[in-house]
Amino acid sequence: MRANLIAGLDIGTTKTSAVIGEISGDPRRGTLNILGVGQARTSGVRGDVVTNIDEMTESIRTSLKEAELMAGASVDRVFAGIGGEHIRASSSMGVVAVADEEISHDDVDRVHVVARAVALPPDREMLHAIPQEYVVDHRRGIKDPVGMTGTRLESDVYLVTCASIAAANIRRAVNRAGYRVQELVLDPLAGARSILTEDEKEVGVAMVEIGGSTMSVAAYFEGKIRHVAILPFGGTTLTQDLVRGLSVPYAEAVRAKERFATAYAQLVDPRETVELPGPSPNQQRHVARELIAHIVEQRLDEMFGLVERELQEQDLLNRLGAGIVVTGGTAALPGIVELAQQIFAAPVRLGRPGEGLSGLADSVARPKFATATGLALWGADRFAETGEGASTLTSGVLTKLGTWIKEFF
Numbered sequence: 001m002r003a004n005l006i007a008g009l010d011i012g013t014t015k016t017s018a019v020i021g022e023i024s025g026d027p028r029r030g031t032l033n034i035l036g037v038g039q040a041r042t043s044g045v046r047g048d049v050v051t052n053i054d055e056m057t058e059s060i061r062t063s064l065k066e067a068e069l070m071a072g073a074s075v076d077r078v079f080a081g082i083g084g085e086h087i088r089a090s091s092s093m094g095v096v097a098v099a100d101e102e103i104s105h106d107d108v109d110r111v112h113v114v115a116r117a118v119a120l121p122p123d124r125e126m127l128h129a130i131p132q133e134y135v136v137d138h139r140r141g142i143k144d145p146v147g148m149t150g151t152r153l154e155s156d157v158y159l160v161t162c163a164s165i166a167a168a169n170i171r172r173a174v175n176r177a178g179y180r181v182q183e184l185v186l187d188p189l190a191g192a193r194s195i196l197t198e199d200e201k202e203v204g205v206a207m208v209e210i211g212g213s214t215m216s217v218a219a220y221f222e223g224k225i226r227h228v229a230i231l232p233f234g235g236t237t238l239t240q241d242l243v244r245g246l247s248v249p250y251a252e253a254v255r256a257k258e259r260f261a262t263a264y265a266q267l268v269d270p271r272e273t274v275e276l277p278g279p280s281p282n283q284q285r286h287v288a289r290e291l292i293a294h295i296v297e298q299r300l301d302e303m304f305g306l307v308e309r310e311l312q313e314q315d316l317l318n319r320l321g322a323g324i325v326v327t328g329g330t331a332a333l334p335g336i337v338e339l340a341q342q343i344f345a346a347p348v349r350l351g352r353p354g355e356g357l358s359g360l361a362d363s364v365a366r367p368k369f370a371t372a373t374g375l376a377l378w379g380a381d382r383f384a385e386t387g388e389g390a391s392t393l394t395s396g397v398l399t400k401l402g403t404w405i406k407e408f409f
């Protein structure tokens, strides 16, 4: 029987994906043995608004069942992602007097409680309170203050909140699908977990994840998260431009984008044409591949421009020694790295999950699985810290039955 199974569930706006892994070896080293991956089209979500909870439930069930089938084991709980324009992030400072001369774990716990004790309106929920650094008697930049001598301990904490309703919808849909949410994790933090290295975060790096309806940014510097943003543009925006620019139906535009588009028009041979459906049934017409590339490049240029502005406003643009890492489903477009390089005038690489993974790691080594894999890795980290968050076969059966009974009555 498999033990210590961890599941990540990414409910994206276009697809829902699930990744199941087993903690292998020493949990503190945090390698995850990938056992299964599942994917389903997301239904019942428009933009970041849930329009039909039953359809959303079905997408969750389908993707998790597929991952379980591949893994040959079932799970009862998931680390689920949450994103959308309702996310807010800010820094908060907490201060306490040190109890004895030497700073203890208790002092650190207390300063966290103080820093995260901000008044939240009833329609907001706290997702993360991430300690950034400590200040001991006005000395800044301390990573671990335990054991140091001082009288005043301050903690800088990065707080992330979400709309309660969005969190409640995810929990409800996951419960109905027969699972339980172990923890909700902000999408870009999960994505960053699977594709950014500790070195990059130290030197300064921004992850730009371009999905279906959203583009998430997570910027790190000196090993700390400095900024997250979720912007309402993505691959769907490109598709809509192709619908207009090529006068084709939506489904054809998706097909043309995924088969023929390039993000950097310079890379396309101007003489090359592709066949698209014509104005009436059974008719074909030739379209220059360069035209498709131009439409896509123009919009991506604008989208990267928004990211650049966002980073500039946060005074981070000059601090990204490791540059930009592009990921998400839309990062499958050829030429996207070249385009980003030109816009940001910085090193750019494509982000694919791989580090810290073993087993069927190949099956998640694509930009579109950055978030789902990151959620599973986040779960593995949590398990290493607390010993909690893993499913086992027996408890799986029991909890699922429990959830089902609760839902039924």
Ligand SMILES: Nc1ncnc2c1ncn2[C@@H]1O[C@H](COP(=O)(O)OP(=O)(O)OP(=O)(O)O)[C@@H](O)[C@H]1O
Pocket: 011, 012, 013, 014, 015, 016, 042, 210, 211, 212, 213, 214, 215, 234, 235, 236, 254, 257, 258, 259, 261, 328, 329, 330, 331, 332, 333, 367, 368
């Ligand atoms: N080969 C490809 N070329 C171009 N675009 C692609 C390709 N494969 C997928 N996409 C696009 O990627 C987008 C989906 O990306 P992803 O799976 O990361 O999104 P999501 O998680 O469902 O959405 P979001 O994160 O915005 O909620 C879609 O717009 C899809 O058309």
Ligand SMILES: [Mg+2]
Pocket: 010, 011, 012, 013, 211, 212, 371
């Ligand atoms: Mg996504």
